[in-house]
Amino acid sequence: IQSYPWGNSTLWRICGVANIKGLGAATKNVGRTDIIPHDEQSRIFNYCESIVREMKAELAANGIGYHPSDERMAIRCRDAVLYIVSITSGMRNDEAIGIEVGAWRKELKNGV
Incomplete structure (x- = not known):
């Protein structure tokens, strides 16, 4: 890239941290995502569900082994499922992208 995406400001300032860096920011309530x-959450969730339904219909019509010719649709579905x-689940992205079919476990804690 030819210039920083945050313009003439600093990345710290754009993130809400300003001049407070590292561990010093931990107690200042800065750099937090609202x-x-x-x-808005409901609209985003419903939109993602609609994308997944579209892909399910596409796969139902063309078979599970079907590789969609519309790569954009597959990427939208991937992103919607990730969201x-x-x-x-509360998983972080690196945890969620590691999900594998059949790789699950059951845990019983205090009867739950």
Whole structure:
């Protein structure tokens, strides 16, 4: 890239940290991401579900072994699934992208 995406400012300032760096920012309530409002969260979630439904219909029509010719659709579905898994499980992205079919476990804690 020819210039920084944050323009003439610093990355620290764009992230909300300003001149407080490293561990010093931990107690200052800076550099935190705001919670997404419930109505916006619902719209995003519903949109992601609609993308997954589209892909399920595409795969149902063309078979599970089908490789979609529309790569953009496959990428949209991947991103939608990543969002749904992350928001409903609390997993970080690096955990969510490591999910494998059949690789699950069951854990019982205090009867739950």
